[in-house]
Amino acid sequence: MALYVLFSHPAERGYRAGLCSKAAFFLLLAATLTYIPPLLVAFRSHGFWLKRSSYEEQPSVRFQHQVLLVALLGPEPGAFLAWSTFPAFNRLLGHHLRVPLVSTREEDRNQDGKMDMLHFRLELPLQSTEHILGIQLILTFSYELHVSQPLFFLLQMSTFVMQSMAFLQSSFAVPGSQLHVNGDLRLQQKQPLSYSGLDVRYNVSVINGTSPFAHDYDLTRIVAAYQERNVTTVLSDPNPIWLVGRAAEAPFVINAVVRYPVEVISYPFCFWEMIKFAWIQYVSILLIFLWVFERIKIFVFQNQVVTTIPVSVPRGEVSKEHLS
Numbered sequence: 001m002a003l004y005v006l007f008s009h010p011a012e013r014g015y016r017a018g019l020c021s022k023a024a025f026f027l028l029l030a031a032t033l034t035y036i037p038p039l040l041v042a043f044r045s046h047g048f049w050l051k052r053s054s055y056e057e058q059p060s061v062r063f064q065h066q067v068l069l070v071a072l073l074g075p076e077p078g079a080f081l082a083w084s085t086f087p088a089f090n091r092l093l094g095h096h097l098r099v100p101l102v103s104t105r106e107e108d109r110n111q112d113g114k115m116d117m118l119h120f121r122l123e124l125p126l127q128s129t130e131h132i133l134g135i136q137l138i139l140t141f142s143y144e145l146h147v148s149q150p151l152f153f154l155l156q157m158s159t160f161v162m163q164s165m166a167f168l169q170s171s172f173a174v175p176g177s178q179l180h181v182n183g184d185l186r187l188q189q190k191q192p193l194s195y196s197g198l199d200v201r202y203n204v205s206v207i208n209g210t211s212p213f214a215h216d217y218d219l220t221r222i223v224a225a226y227q228e229r230n231v232t233t234v235l236s237d238p239n240p241i242w243l244v245g246r247a248a249e250a251p252f253v254i255n256a257v258v259r260y261p262v263e264v265i266s267y268p269f270c271f272w273e274m275i276k277f278a279w280i281q282y283v284s285i286l287l288i289f290l291w292v293f294e295r296i297k298i299f300v301f302q303n304q305v306v307t308t309i310p311v312s313v314p315r316g317e318v319s320k321e322h323l324s
Contacts, residue, residue: 015301015308023306027297034293038285042278050277052192054266060144061185061260063106063118064163068207070219071098071124071252072134074175081124086209089217100124101251118258123251132252134171135179136219139258140206141165143233145193145265158267160193162202164233166258167223170240177246181256183238190230192266202229 017023042048066085073079081098084090090097101123106115120139126132145160166185193199206226208216215221226232235258246252269277301308 011312014311016311017306017308021307023301023308026300026306030293030297034289035286038282038289041285042281045281048278048281049274050269051274052266052268053273054264056262057145057265058112058114058262059187059260060114060142060146062115062142063104063120063258064140064142065104066138066140066205066207066209067102067122068138068217068219068222069100069122069124070136071132072136072171074131074133081130083124084207084209084217086207086217088210088212092212092214092217098124098126114260116260118256118260120254120256120258122254124254125251126246126249128248131175131246133173133175135168135254137168137254137256138207138219138222139166139168139256141185141233143187145263158194158196158199160199160231162200162229162231163205164202165206165226166233166235168235168238168240168256170242172242174244175246176242176244176252177250178243178253178255180241180243181235181238181254182259183257184236184259184261185233186236186261187263187265188232188234189266192268193231194267202231 015023068084068086068089069082071081073081080096082089082093082096083099103121105119107117107119108114109116118139122137124132141164143162143164146158164185166183168181170179170181207222211217238256300306301310
């Protein structure tokens with residue numbers, strides 16, 4: 001009659017020894033070499049404590065309809081025309097003031113509720129004897145970022161709000177009739193944004209439009225103060241095209257397209273995010289050490305490299321006799 005294996009279960013073998021024996025010392029040494037080296041390997045391989053990360057977001061940008069224009073005239077040195085949306089500055093200009101025709105339009109091309117670009121057109125009237133050799137232009141924007149980061153079953157939210165600007169400067173050796181610009185309003189970070197709370201430290205006007213003092217409208221001071229911020233925007237790759245051949249009495253025209261692209265935002269990790277990424281790295285290395293030292297312990301005890309008393313232990317059961 002043929003016999004078949006109808007049922008089987010594994011059997012465990014225990015090894016008894018005193019707590020002050022060589023076997024106990026070996027287990028302590030093996031445990032130390034199992035759990036501590038993976039931590040050292042993960043830490044020394046860099047990137048164990050990740051302190052910052054990044055994410056992509058479409059900022060909420062709106063043009064504030066604040067403009068400051070300085071047009072450099074030639075050939076007389078120091079001659080210029082200027083205009084702004086700030087009445088206090090215009091009163092300081094005297095005969096240098098020239099009021100242009102301005103039209104703007106913002107587009108939301110993908111219909112996601114956030115504007116994607118600004119179309120800006122400025123027509124500066126000129127006399128037949130006036131010629132434009134250079135342009136300095138400031139446009140201001142409201143810039144908002146809404147950060148959402150998961151934390152266990154919660155969702156952390158933070159908001160960053162600031163008043164920013166796009167500065168355009170172009171000059172050429174020959175008088176122009178039009179200036180065409182097409183660039184991106186890019187975010188520049190000197191430090192990561194906060195992962196929680198409301199950050200409004202830069203939610204102040206770039207230009208103090210209520211000041212009666214001329215030095216508050218000096219472009220050098222405005223740009224220098226703006227660059228002191230840790231977070232700014234800059235008109236990137238404007239690709240200015242300078243057209244010549246202006247007809248008599250025709251205005252000088254500035255056509256600008258400013259795009260609001262998706263940005264890569266840098267932010268610092270919170271405590272639990274640091275632990276999550278550190279734990280993943282540690283455990284991935286620990287599994288290898290656990291497998292290796294488990295084989296080493298089986299070899300040492302099966303071959304009696306350290307003196308112990310082998311006993312049979314039913315799986316899932318450990319009697320008091322075996323523990324004594």
